[in-house]
Amino acid sequence: xxxxxxxxxxxxxxxxxxxxxxxxxxxxxxxxxxxxxxxxxxxxxxxxxxxxxxxxxxxxxxxxxxxxx
Numbered sequence: 001x002x003x004x005x006x007x008x009x010x011x012x013x014x015x016x017x018x019x020x021x022x023x024x025x026x027x028x029x030x031x032x033x034x035x036x037x038x039x040x041x042x043x044x045x046x047x048x049x050x051x052x053x054x055x056x057x058x059x060x061x062x063x064x065x066x067x068x069x
Contacts, residue, residue, distance in 0.1 A: 021034040 024034045
């Protein structure tokens with residue numbers, strides 16, 4: 001049996017988002033609803049980042065000697 005391949009989420013979003021918003025524009029005849037949905041997703045992403053991800057700090061730098069194998 002062949003391997004099942006999955007598309008990365010970024011590709012799915014890049015194809016799905018314009019398709020979904022274009023269909024909504026075609027149904028409603030206006031860009032208002034697609035823009036409201038896009039704004040809501042952006043606000044949800046910002047709130048999620050602020051409260052779920054928390055503080056982002058750089059990783060500690062570990063110096064390696066030239067002789068290390």
